[in-house]
Amino acid sequence: MHGWAILRLTRRWWNLLAVLQVAAGVAAITAIGSNVLPVIWQGTGQPQILSVRYDRELNEPGEGIVAISTPIFRDEDLALVRSELSHMVAAADAPENAFGVEIEADGRRYIVERAARIGPDYLKLLGVSLVEGSFFTDDDFRQAADLPDRNVKVAVISRELARILFGTGQAVGKTITVLPENTPGVSSARGSARVIGVVEMPPLRDRLGLFQVYADLLFPAPGAVGSAGANKETETPAPVRASVVPEQVNRLRPQLRTFTEFYVRTTTGDIERVRREIIALLTPLIRQREAEEGAGRPTPGLPPELGPGEIRVEVMQGWVVEAAKSAGFYLGTMALIALVVAGIALFTVTLVNLAERRHSIGLRRALGASRWSILRETVDEALVVAGAGGLLGVALSEPVGRFLLQPLLWTARSSVAGSSPWQISPYLDVRVAVLALVLTLAVGAIAVLYPAWESSRLQPMEAYRDGM
Amino acid sequence: MARVDEAMMPATPATPAAPREQANEAPLIWLRGVTKVYYTTRTPVPALNGIDLKIQPGEFVSVMGPSGSGKSTLLHILGALDLPTSGEYLLEGVRITGLPDRKLSRIRNRHFGFVFQNYNLFPELTAVENVEVPMLYAGVRAAERRRRAEMLLERFGLGHRMNHRPSELSGGEQQRVAIARALANGPTLLLADEPTGNLPTAHGEEIMSLLQELNDEGMTIVVVTHDWRIASYGKRLVELQDGRIVGDRLLAPAERRLRPSAGVSTQAEGQARAPAGPGAGFEAASGA
Structure with missing residues (x-):
């Protein structure tokens, strides 16, 4: 680089325009690369969390056939899935979620956006681990069932929440008081709970499509049973407990729990195989229950005229991946167009600059600049413009992610079934930015190669005379 | 003084055709049968026609001729800014015609300093930066570049103008910056094309005195001009007409104009005689 000898840019506004065009392309590429591509990557051939539901058909007058998820699954189904299925880490019932729970900790009040009552396999399901303390024991789950008025006694919180509440990630032994009176109807817990464990939740961007699963404040689900009572180590899959049978489940809690949905965490990207296995395993059980229903034991809360149903196994992040692909396509196309336009802009700006600088080039040649020097200075100048645009683009990728990507994703989401909130938390991947x-x-170097080469071929007097 | 790149093939001098022989001293410049034809129109336009010229180290050569006589073309070929159509150009005994661009650029950078009529400073750069440009292409380190540039500008009385841009300098100051830039790499030969053409008389004489001073210090100088008063600062006069050398002689002391500080009798302005012989008087009036 020739320092100031890259003679100060003559067409400043043109160069600024080229910088902005480059910046637009880079911002789009960085936003996509940082926010969309990882989602697509995660959703393509990677181990996934699957949602298992049983949808039954209901003929609604005026609306036709609609699918209704029915609470037909039981703890014994989870136990069966755990024991029989290969390629899976955990099967857990869906958390009982609460949104906007008001709490008090260390004398200050907070609203925790996501709290949940969870089962024993929750951590294994998410693949997250405890960083401090312990997880709920079987006694905690039993006690939760026995406590009156949905009171809570113990809690596990995310490290992020621990830092907010207590200023440190170490929160075991601290007390959190749930204040349901100010948030009527949304809280599924109340009372004071002692923090017994802190868990490391993934960053927000990795929770895409799993917002109904992740929570920062966890309480034991009443009477839940799972593959292991205390899941302190969640990295290693727990041994399958084939011995868990309905009799044991029923002994653990007085009432039969039923679920509309449960989750399975796979260890394989072969989702189809897992799907086939789950359907094959559970269908006979479900058919048996439907027969019992037909014998006069209808599912409470559901219309009796429900038709036959089928087990649906869906990748929870599936819609996110579809939305990401859709948004990635639009934004990727825009980014490529922006880069091509930026390349053309650099090309034309360089042509204009060089045409105006023929005299200057002749003079520099007279003072000893070789063809290579002229070529290099021209390319260097383009690299300065492209580099400035690139840095500006990286800086702009965050607002682009926030203001451009978000609406696009929402638009894409509307066409995808199983929608759930997807808040983009714009993220800058340094590797993507560097790339x-x-x-x-x-692009900058290639775009100006031809004009740079042409100008470098000028003889000193030729350039000098033409520029006079 | 820089030497011509040793990688260049030394040429075997043919029979010298130079008008002035200086025994036992190799010419700095030797043009042999140099022609230059421009093909900008359908009809070829000859600019130089069989130029034979030798210039010895330390000479101060004034090249005079009317417009279109080929004097600027000759200067450009001497400075390796342009290539002759035919003929041979030897620099310090080494043939430079046909050299690759890289070597020619190096020669322009190290051996020649150029002073132009319209100064040709980079308007975006300050005086000191302008002087640094040739050193930049010579690969001189930044600190050394700055030191040498400042020293040269100080020498030419521009110490207080170093950080001024050309538009903030007078014509005379700009031309002094240009001379400083021409000397930046310690060239073998200083080539000046109508160096006072855009200057008032007083400033023009100041510039020519400067060139004379440099010549007195040993610098070889070639000045192209149509102005006899300017030409009379040189020691030798080469006259061109229609692309041919029609006169080549040493100027007599009485014809020469000397700078005031030279310690030799300086002729008053307008008293310098127009040259006699071929081409005499064709531009002399312009200097009066």
Whole structure:
């Protein structure tokens, strides 16, 4: 680089325009690369969390056939899935969620956006681990069932929440008081709970499509049973407990728990195989229950005229992946167009600059600049423009992610079944940013190669005379 | 003084055709049968026609001729800014015609300093940065570049103008910056194309005195001009007409204009005689 000898840019506004065009392309590429591609990657051939539901058909007048998820699954089904299925880590019933729970900790009040009552396999399901303390024991689950008025006694919280509440990630032994009176109807817990464990939840961006699963404040689900009572180590799959049978389940709690939905965490990207196995395993049980229903034991809360149903196994992040692909396509196309336009802009700006600088080039040649020097200075100048645009683009990728990607994803989401909130938390992947910068510099260099080569071929007097 | 790149093939001098022989001293510049034809129109336009010229180290050569006589073309070929159509150009005994661009650029950078009529400073750069440009292409380190540039500008009385841009300098100051830039790499030959053409008389004489001073210190100088008063600062006069050398002689002391500080009798302005012989008087009036 020739320092100031890259003679100060003559067409400043044109160069600024080129910088902005490059910045637009880089911002789009970085936003996609950082926020969308990882989602697509996660959803393609990777181990997934699957949602298992049993949908039954209901003929609604005026609306036709609609699918209704029915609470037909029981703890014994989870136990069976755990014991029989290969390629899975955990099967857990869906958490009982509460949104906007008001709590008090260390004398201050907070609203925790996501709290949940969870079962024993929750941590294994999410693949997260305890960083402090312990997880709920069987006694905690039993006690939760025995406590009156949905009171809670123990809690596990995320490290992020611990830092907010107590200023430190170490929160075991602290007390959290749930204040249901100010949030009527939304809280599924009340009373004071002692924190017994702190868990490391993934960052927000990794929770895409799993917002109904992740929570920062956890209480034991009343009477829940699972593959292991205390899941302190969740990294290693717990041994399958084939011995868990309905009799044992019923002994643990007085009432039969039923679920509309439960989750399975796979260890394989072969989702189809897992899906087939689950359907094959559970269908006979479900058919048997439907027969019992037909014999005069209808499911409480559901219309009796429900038709036959089928087990649906869906990748929870499936819609996110579809939305990401859709948004990625639109934004990716825009980014590529922006980069091509930026390349053309650099090309034309360089042509104009060089045409105006023929005299200057002749003079520099007279003072000893070789063809290579002229070529290099021209390319260097383009690299400065491209680099400035690239850095600006990286800086702009965050607002682009926030203001452009978000609406696109919401638009895409509307066409995808099983929608759930997807809040983009714009994220800048340094590797993507570096890659985008390198790509931009390459585009800049290639775009000006021809004009730079042409100008470098000028004889000193030729350029000097033409520029007079 | 820089030497011509040793990698260049030394040429075997043919029979010298130079008008002035200086025994036992190799010419700095030797043009042999150099022609230059421009093909910008359908009809080829000859600019130089069989130029034979030798210039010895330390000479101060004034090249005079009317417009279109080929004097600027000759200067450009001398400075390796342009290539002759035919003929041979030897620099310090080494043929430079046909050299690759890289070597020619190096020669322009190290051996020649150029001073132009319209100064040709980079308007975006300050005076000191302008002087640094040739050193930049010579690969001189930044600190050394700055030191040498400042020293040169100080020498030419521009110490207080170093950080001024050309638009903030007078014509005379700009031309002094240009001379400083021409000297930046310690060239073998200083080539000046109508160096006072855009300057008032007083400033023009100041510039020519400067060139004379440099010549007195040993610098070889070639000045192209149509102005006899300017030409009379040189020691030798080469006259061109229609692309041919029609006169080549040493100027007599009485013809020469000397700078005031030279310690030799300086002729008053307008008293310098127009040259006699071929081409005499064709531009002399312009200097009066």
